[in-house]
Amino acid sequence: MTDRAAAPVAASEAPRLARRRSADPMQPRTLVLLAFLLPALAFLVLFRLTPIVIAIGGSLFTQNLAGETSFGGLTNFAQLFGDERFWNSLKVTLIFNIIINPLQIAIAFGYALLVMVPGRGITFFRAAFFLPMTLSTGLTAVLWNIMLDSNLGPVNAILEGIGIGRQPFFLSEHQALGTMIAIATWKGCGYWMIFLLAGLYRIPGELYEAARIDGASRWHQLVHITLPQMRRPLAFVFVADTAINFLFFAPVYIITKGGPNGATDLLMFRAYENAFTFINWGRSLALSTIILVIIGVIAAIELRLFRDKEGAEA
Amino acid sequence: MTTRRTVLKGMTATGGLLAAPQLLRAQAKTELNVIWVGWPEGHITPMAEMFMKNNPTINLKLERIPFNELFPALEVRLQARTPLPDIFFADGPLTASYSIRKHLAELDGILGNDLSRYTKAALAQGTYKGKLMTLPYISSGMVLFLNRKHFADAGVALPEPDVAKRWTWEQTLEAAKKLTDPAKNQWGLVFEMADRPYQALTLPQSKGAQVLSEDGLTATGYVDSKPFIDAMQFYADLFNKHKVTPTGVFDTNLALEMFATGRAAMYLATTPSLASISARKDLDWTVAPQPYFEGGKAVTPTGSWHIGLNPRTKQRAAAETFIKAFAQPEYVEAQARLRPNPPVLKSVWDSMGAELDTPGWRIVRSEMENTAMPRPATPGWLEYEDILRGAFREIQGGANVEQRLKKAARDIDREFAKYRG
Numbered sequence: 001m002t003d004r005a006a007a008p009v010a011a012s013e014a015p016r017l018a019r020r021r022s023a024d025p026m027q028p029r030t031l032v033l034l035a036f037l038l039p040a041l042a043f044l045v046l047f048r049l050t051p052i053v054i055a056i057g058g059s060l061f062t063q064n065l066a067g068e069t070s071f072g073g074l075t076n077f078a079q080l081f082g083d084e085r086f087w088n089s090l091k092v093t094l095i096f097n098i099i100i101n102p103l104q105i106a107i108a109f110g111y112a113l114l115v116m117v118p119g120r121g122i123t124f125f126r127a128a129f130f131l132p133m134t135l136s137t138g139l140t141a142v143l144w145n146i147m148l149d150s151n152l153g154p155v156n157a158i159l160e161g162i163g164i165g166r167q168p169f170f171l172s173e174h175q176a177l178g179t180m181i182a183i184a185t186w187k188g189c190g191y192w193m194i195f196l197l198a199g200l201y202r203i204p205g206e207l208y209e210a211a212r213i214d215g216a217s218r219w220h221q222l223v224h225i226t227l228p229q230m231r232r233p234l235a236f237v238f239v240a241d242t243a244i245n246f247l248f249f250a251p252v253y254i255i256t257k258g259g260p261n262g263a264t265d266l267l268m269f270r271a272y273e274n275a276f277t278f279i280n281w282g283r284s285l286a287l288s289t290i291i292l293v294i295i296g297v298i299a300a301i302e303l304r305l306f307r308d309k310e311g312a313e314a
Numbered sequence: 315m316t317t318r319r320t321v322l323k324g325m326t327a328t329g330g331l332l333a334a335p336q337l338l339r340a341q342a343k344t345e346l347n348v349i350w351v352g353w354p355e356g357h358i359t360p361m362a363e364m365f366m367k368n369n370p371t372i373n374l375k376l377e378r379i380p381f382n383e384l385f386p387a388l389e390v391r392l393q394a395r396t397p398l399p400d401i402f403f404a405d406g407p408l409t410a411s412y413s414i415r416k417h418l419a420e421l422d423g424i425l426g427n428d429l430s431r432y433t434k435a436a437l438a439q440g441t442y443k444g445k446l447m448t449l450p451y452i453s454s455g456m457v458l459f460l461n462r463k464h465f466a467d468a469g470v471a472l473p474e475p476d477v478a479k480r481w482t483w484e485q486t487l488e489a490a491k492k493l494t495d496p497a498k499n500q501w502g503l504v505f506e507m508a509d510r511p512y513q514a515l516t517l518p519q520s521k522g523a524q525v526l527s528e529d530g531l532t533a534t535g536y537v538d539s540k541p542f543i544d545a546m547q548f549y550a551d552l553f554n555k556h557k558v559t560p561t562g563v564f565d566t567n568l569a570l571e572m573f574a575t576g577r578a579a580m581y582l583a584t585t586p587s588l589a590s591i592s593a594r595k596d597l598d599w600t601v602a603p604q605p606y607f608e609g610g611k612a613v614t615p616t617g618s619w620h621i622g623l624n625p626r627t628k629q630r631a632a633a634e635t636f637i638k639a640f641a642q643p644e645y646v647e648a649q650a651r652l653r654p655n656p657p658v659l660k661s662v663w664d665s666m667g668a669e670l671d672t673p674g675w676r677i678v679r680s681e682m683e684n685t686a687m688p689r690p691a692t693p694g695w696l697e698y699e700d701i702l703r704g705a706f707r708e709i710q711g712g713a714n715v716e717q718r719l720k721k722a723a724r725d726i727d728r729e730f731a732k733y734r735g
Contacts (some may be wrong), residue, residue, distance in 0.1 A: 067416070149562060170562070171562050171710075260708045261708055277389075277700045
């Protein structure tokens, strides 16, 4: 009887308790929360979402030479899909990303493992790996363009000196994309190393200690402890690196202009060229929208892959 | 205690404070935003100072944008269709493109009808549909620079600085072969603008090619015509077959440096190089006219910088003052003294007679009167130039000339479709 009477009382108490909790001075009120979140949300909407909406909306419009716009539906997309150069750009962009993303992250992970263990002079190596990141992309492009110049570049002088012979690098249809990947990797790896290094430091030392007691080799520790523990940082680095590399632009603009023979004709360069050389903003925004969709799809797949594994492990 | 005097003092002070900003505004100078091509500061600042001294109520806010970045930067600014910049420097062949897109105000009404003082080629490039849209400011011409020592070492006789005794391209190639020495990393010939149609188009034109249709809207049948392909095959062979010209030298400063440091025996370049090379006291050099193809005709490039007035400017009166000033002979002459480009006013050629009486300038003056051919008049120059630059780069890199030019022609025509509609 007592129990039955107590139950409704407890139920009626619940909202009151909730109200009391919300009145707790240590619990922030909704308005306060909003006040703190609002500036960030406003900037997010203004600088992230608005340009995306403008790009998607603009891709459905065409602009005449006097700057007047009119609704064109999917005209811009239809023009792109009927253009052989678009398909070449798409192919080049995908090849570029399929190679560069795993390559950069594998090297960055290797760097992180190398500089993780404290030791003499380790700060020098950390700084050396990170240093290329401090150079601007434009400067990096100019620097490597000079270094790899077929006539005056020191790299070719060295290659000739050791008997390999001069290489055309950016002037060759077969070497230009690979060279572009190499300089982007040189610049980017140190940056991603920092994120992965932070992730490595978060792995509890006890796990390695227990593994060592059990007789696990370094390789087994890497495969069974380090890599599973690094899924979250790796997921972030993969998604962020993919987004950045799909937007890779400056070295192509500065060095190759998409050539030779379309070998480095990445979608971002094509979007730029359409807007500022071919005076076709609608087509440029359509390309930007396509890049956005590709990045979104690939990022979702990457997150899904990492999340699935984490779920299975849990 | 508040007296009447205190109240009056307070009122006067308040009135003064309220009126001060108005008075300051009235005294403030009109500011003109000018986008200038990124020449050395010494070529620009004295001109701006001269204008501001003569027009003390106008202040120039200059923005120098490097040559390679100027065109994309202008596209961004002009496409925004805002009042800024008030004034901008425009490459002559872009006059039609900017006019069609309403980025230029007509200048006829500002300058009046006395335009006969301009050289014919300069006036043609600034005119669209019979109206002067950009003010011709400086022009350009080209000469072949020669390293005397390399010629002597190779036992090759120098061509004369005489347009009547101009070398053919075939002669130039034979000389370049003898002047190229891979052991010394010495090249026979370098081009100042190796990938730019400005320079390269003169080769097919010398073979008699018409580089674009009469209406400026069709490339197929012109860019891929037989004389065009033949000329560009000769050009490609300089780089790939005969290896007398280095590939990948697309930076004008690098090309100049190659000649100035003795890495190239011949250097085909515009007149500003006359000043740069004259400054190298240890270099023994001379000049000759640009070569032509045997059986063809002598063609040299011309056309250069014009000044445009943004039709959306909020400082129309000051902008018109700027245009009127920079059309005056004293401004054109002052600029020509600072930067050795051919003047666009006939009178300045005469007033600077003694200074322009050198072998290099004599060649240029003759070329401007007889062989100079402006770049084709087309509203799609931006697209035409960009697509051909890509093709010329790849032709230097060993691409099949005919296939690459056919592709370029198709690409240009596709982008020209918007002008035909």
